[in-house]
Amino acid sequence: xxxxxxxxxxxxxxxxxxxxxxxxxxxxxxxxxxxxxxxxxxxxxxxxxxxxxxxxxxxxxxxxxxxxxxxxxxxxxxxxxxxxxxxxxxxxxxxxxxxxxxxxxxxxxxxxxxxxxxxxxxxxxxxxxxxxxxxxxxxxxxxxxxxxxxxxxxxxxxxxxxxxxxxxxxxxxxxxxxxxxxxxxxxxxxxxxxxxxxxxxxxxxxxxxxxxxxxxxxxxxxxxxxxxxxxxxxxxxxxxxxxxxxxxxxxxxxxxxxxxxxxxxxxxxxxxxxxxxxxxxxxxxxxxxxxxxxxxxxxxxxxxxxxxxxxxxxxxxxxxxxxxxxxxxxxxxxxxxxxxxxxxxxxxxxxxxxxxxxxxxxxxxxxxxxxxxxxxxxxxxxxxxxxxxxxxxxxxxxxxxxxxxxxxxxxxxxxxxxxxxxxxxxxxxxxxxxxxxxxxxxxxxxxxxxxxxxxxxxxxxxxxxxxxxxxxxxxxxxxxxxxxxxxxxxxxxxxxxxxxxxxxxxxxxxxxxxxxxxxxxxxxxxxxxxxxxxxxxxxxxxxxxxxxxxxxxxxxxxxxxxxxxxxxxxxxxxxxxxxxxxxxxxxxxxxxxxxxxxxxxxxxxxxxxxxxxxxxxxxxxxxxxxxxxxxxxxxxxxxxxxxxxxxxxxxxxxxxxxxxxxxxxxxxxxxxxxxxxxxxxxxxxxxxxxxxxxxxxxxxxxxxxxxxxxxxxxxxxxxxxxxxxxxxxx
Amino acid sequence: xxxxxxxxxxxxxxxxxxxxxxxxxxxxxxxxxxxxxxxxxxxxxxxxxxxxxxxxxxxxxxxxxxxxxxxxxxxxxxxxxxxxxxxxxxxxxxxxxxxxxxxxxxxxxxxxxxxxxxxxxxxxxxxxxxxxxxxxxxxxxxxxxxxxxxxxxxxxxxxxxxxxxxxxxxxxxxxxxxxxxxxxxxxxxxxxxxxxxxxxxxxx
Numbered sequence: 001x002x003x004x005x006x007x008x009x010x011x012x013x014x015x016x017x018x019x020x021x022x023x024x025x026x027x028x029x030x031x032x033x034x035x036x037x038x039x040x041x042x043x044x045x046x047x048x049x050x051x052x053x054x055x056x057x058x059x060x061x062x063x064x065x066x067x068x069x070x071x072x073x074x075x076x077x078x079x080x081x082x083x084x085x086x087x088x089x090x091x092x093x094x095x096x097x098x099x100x101x102x103x104x105x106x107x108x109x110x111x112x113x114x115x116x117x118x119x120x121x122x123x124x125x126x127x128x129x130x131x132x133x134x135x136x137x138x139x140x141x142x143x144x145x146x147x148x149x150x151x152x153x154x155x156x157x158x159x160x161x162x163x164x165x166x167x168x169x170x171x172x173x174x175x176x177x178x179x180x181x182x183x184x185x186x187x188x189x190x191x192x193x194x195x196x197x198x199x200x201x202x203x204x205x206x207x208x209x210x211x212x213x214x215x216x217x218x219x220x221x222x223x224x225x226x227x228x229x230x231x232x233x234x235x236x237x238x239x240x241x242x243x244x245x246x247x248x249x250x251x252x253x254x255x256x257x258x259x260x261x262x263x264x265x266x267x268x269x270x271x272x273x274x275x276x277x278x279x280x281x282x283x284x285x286x287x288x289x290x291x292x293x294x295x296x297x298x299x300x301x302x303x304x305x306x307x308x309x310x311x312x313x314x315x316x317x318x319x320x321x322x323x324x325x326x327x328x329x330x331x332x333x334x335x336x337x338x339x340x341x342x343x344x345x346x347x348x349x350x351x352x353x354x355x356x357x358x359x360x361x362x363x364x365x366x367x368x369x370x371x372x373x374x375x376x377x378x379x380x381x382x383x384x385x386x387x388x389x390x391x392x393x394x395x396x397x398x399x400x401x402x403x404x405x406x407x408x409x410x411x412x413x414x415x416x417x418x419x420x421x422x423x424x425x426x427x428x429x430x431x432x433x434x435x436x437x438x439x440x441x442x443x444x445x446x447x448x449x450x451x452x453x454x455x456x457x458x459x460x461x462x463x464x465x466x467x468x469x470x471x472x473x474x475x476x477x478x479x480x481x482x483x484x485x486x487x488x489x490x491x492x493x494x495x496x497x498x499x500x501x502x503x504x505x506x507x508x509x510x511x512x513x514x515x516x517x518x519x520x521x522x523x524x525x526x527x528x529x530x531x532x533x534x535x536x537x538x539x540x541x542x543x544x545x546x547x548x549x550x551x552x553x554x555x556x557x558x559x560x561x562x563x564x565x566x567x568x569x570x571x572x573x574x575x576x577x578x579x580x581x582x583x584x585x586x587x588x589x590x591x592x593x594x595x596x597x598x599x600x601x602x603x604x605x606x607x608x609x610x611x612x613x614x615x616x617x618x619x620x621x622x623x624x625x626x627x628x629x630x631x632x633x634x635x636x637x638x639x640x641x642x643x644x645x646x647x648x649x650x651x652x653x654x655x656x657x658x659x660x661x662x663x664x665x666x667x668x669x670x671x672x673x674x675x676x677x678x679x680x681x682x683x684x685x686x687x688x689x690x691x692x693x694x695x696x697x698x699x700x701x702x703x704x705x706x707x708x709x710x711x712x713x714x715x716x717x718x719x720x721x722x723x724x725x726x727x728x729x730x
Numbered sequence: 731x732x733x734x735x736x737x738x739x740x741x742x743x744x745x746x747x748x749x750x751x752x753x754x755x756x757x758x759x760x761x762x763x764x765x766x767x768x769x770x771x772x773x774x775x776x777x778x779x780x781x782x783x784x785x786x787x788x789x790x791x792x793x794x795x796x797x798x799x800x801x802x803x804x805x806x807x808x809x810x811x812x813x814x815x816x817x818x819x820x821x822x823x824x825x826x827x828x829x830x831x832x833x834x835x836x837x838x839x840x841x842x843x844x845x846x847x848x849x850x851x852x853x854x855x856x857x858x859x860x861x862x863x864x865x866x867x868x869x870x871x872x873x874x875x876x877x878x879x880x881x882x883x884x885x886x887x888x889x890x891x892x893x894x895x896x897x898x899x900x901x902x903x904x905x906x907x908x909x910x911x912x913x914x915x916x917x918x919x920x921x922x923x924x925x926x927x928x929x930x931x932x933x934x
Contacts, residue, residue, distance in 0.1 A: 124784065
C-alpha cells in the first residue's frame, strides 16, 4: 500500500511501536507492524463519496485502539519466548486431530507441523497474509463475536477446506502450498467464517476453556507448561463437561456453566474402558462398556506402548479394535456425525487410554475422539458432588444399551422411546418375514436369470477370457507377493464402494518388486476393487486376507479415464461385462464428486433388519448357494466368486437393477443405498414388500443423512448394454 | 455381451524423472535479505519492498545438474525473528545445506552469524554437519560496507565467495547453481569429499 511507504507514516509507525514496547516493557516482536497497519490505515484520508461525518483518526486514538486490540485479541506479543504461542500450536494439532484426523496424520507422516504455516495467522490474527481490506472486515467480525480463541477455528477452517489440495500435494511442494493458504476474498471469508462457527459448535467446551487459561491468559509463563501440554498427548475433556453431557438438565434448574447449551447438536458417547466387574459395580447411566484390556489382553496393549511409534506394524490390530468397537456400538456409529466418543477409564491406567486414543485417532483416523481427564474417578466424584444417579451393581447388557445413547437428546422420554423401538422391531420382524417370502421368489428369479445369462455367455469365445494366475499378468513370477501390504476383508467394510469381480491384468508393481512392465498377454489375477477415503484400492484375495496390489487416487484416475490414449501406464483392469465397467466408472465419478474423505459417506443406518431374519436369509442363501455356484462355475468370470451371501451383495452394489439382491440385508450400508435409489425411482418397487421398502420405513424416523452425494444416485447405471466407450466419453 | 477393458492412466507424474530432494535452509538476522535470495533464485524476481517473514516461507526450485541429475531443492526461508530455539531446531533438523546470510552494511548481522551457527551445530550435535555456506548480501551498497571482504574470507577460511546483491540476478543464479552442485557432491560422495572445514563455498 502506497500509504505505508511515505516516510512520515513509517516514522510514525516506528514511534508507535517503540512506544508500545516501552509501555509494555517488552521487546519488539515480528508481526506487530502488521497488526498496527490496519489501525494506522484509519488515518488515510477518505476518498470519494464516503460519509462526511467521519474524520480521520487522531494519532492517540490509533495508538489506543491498537494497544487495546493487542491486549485483548493478539495475546502472543507479551512473552519473550513465545511459550503461549507454542502451546497454541499444540492445541491446534489436537484440534485438527479431533476434527480432521486424516489431515493431521498426513502432516505427521510428512513431517509437517502446524507452526510451519499457522504462525503468521496466529501471531497477527491473519493480518500478515490477508489483504488489508479483508483484514479489517475479519477483525470487525472477530470483535463482534468477542471470542479470543476464534482465530484458531478460523485457521482450522482454512486448513480443512483445503484438505483435498493438501492431501494431493507432492511432498516437496507441500510446505509451499500450506504457506500459501489463507483468506483472499470476501466470499471465501464468509464461507470460512461460517465453517469455523460450525467447528466451534462441534468442539467440547473444555478445549476453549483450556485455551483461554493456558494460551490466552497464561498465569505461569515458564516452559514446564509447554512440556506438560506436549506430554499429555490426548484431547482432554474435563469431568464436569462429561457429566454435563451425560445427565440432562434437571427441570427447573438453571443451566450450569459446564452443561452443554440447548443448541448443542452433538452427544457425548461415553466409552468406559474399565474391567467389566468395575463397570458393573459402578458406572454412569449413559456409559457404554468396552473392555479394552480383556478383549485385547494386557500383553498386546502394553506391547503397543512401544509399538505405537513404529508405523505400520500394528495395522492389523487397529482393525481388530475397530471391529470390536463396531460390535459394541453397532455398525453405524462410525457414520454418526453427532456422536462424539469420550474414553473413560481407570485413572491409573492412563496408558490404556492413551493407546486406545492413538489407535482410534492416528491409526483409524476416527473423528471426535476425546479422553475424560482424571479418569472415571474424577467423573464419578463430580457426578456425586452434584448428586446425580450412579448405576450400581447392575449387570451390563449391551443389547439396546447404545441405542438409547445414540438417540438424539431431544427425543421423547425413555419409556416412549422403548415403546417406539419395540414397535419398530415388531414392524421390522413382520417386514422381514414378508421379505423372506419375496426373497425366495427373487432367488428363483435370480436362478432363472442366471440360466439366461449362461446361454448368453456360452456364445462368447472362451479365448477372450484372461487366464487367472496368482498375480497381475505383468508381474514377474519371482516377485515376492508376501511383501505386499496386507488388508483384511473387514477393513473394507467402511469402503464407499466395493467390488470383487475384476481381473487385474496390468498393475504397476511396487518399484522394488520388478522394474519393468511387460505384458504377458491375457493373464491376470482376480482382484477386489474398493473405493475408500478417496482412493481406489486394488487387492488380491487370499482367504480373509487381501494383498494390496495398488492404490490410486480417485481424482487422478478419473482424469486418466478420459485419456485412453496412454497405454499401459499403470493399470489395465478387466471386467467381464459392460454393466460392470459402467458401474465401476460411475462409482469412480461419484467418489470423485463425493465430499472429501473426511466424511466417508456413511449413514446412521439404525436397526436394519433383525438379526434372526438376516440369519434365515443367509441360511437360505447358502443352501441355495451351491446351485448358484454350479451355474456360475460354467461362466468363467463368476466361477471365482467366493460363495458367501456377502459377495453377492457386493456384486449387487454395482447392479442395482437386479432386484433380487436386495434380499440379502447383510450390510446395512448397501441396503440403504438401494433404499435411496428407490426413493428416486419408485418403479423399482415392483416387489412391494421388499426389504428396501422396509428400510425406508425405518429411515423415515430419523433425519436422512445426505452424505451420499446426489451424483452417486443419479449416476447409477440404469441402461444395460451400453458400450463402455460411451460411458467413458460421457 | 462384449468383453471390455478399461485402461487407466495413473497420475501424471509418470513421465517425470525422479528428483533428488534436498532441504536448504536460509538463516540470518532480520532484513539481511534471505527472502530476496530465495525469490531471486526460485522465482527470478526482486521485490523492492521489504516484507517481513513471519515464521517460515517455502520455495521450491528444480534444477538439472550435469549428468542429467534432477534435483529438487526445498528452500526454507526462516524468519529472522523466529521464535524459541526449540522450534528453530525443528526447522534446521534434516537440512542438507545451510546458507548463513548477513548484510554487508550491517556489522551486527555478521557478528550474529555465530549465534545462528551455534544453533545449527547444536541441532546436529554429534551427527555430521550439513554443507554450510556464507553469504554476504547487498553488495550494491558497497559504498557503505561495514563488513570487509577480508573478514568474510577470513571467516570462510578458504576462498572468496559470493558477496551478493540479489538485485544482480545473474550472479545470484550462478552462485546458487554452484552451491547446488556442491550440495549434490557432498550428499553423494560423502562429506569428506570437500574436506572437514565447516564452511564451504564455491568460487564464482
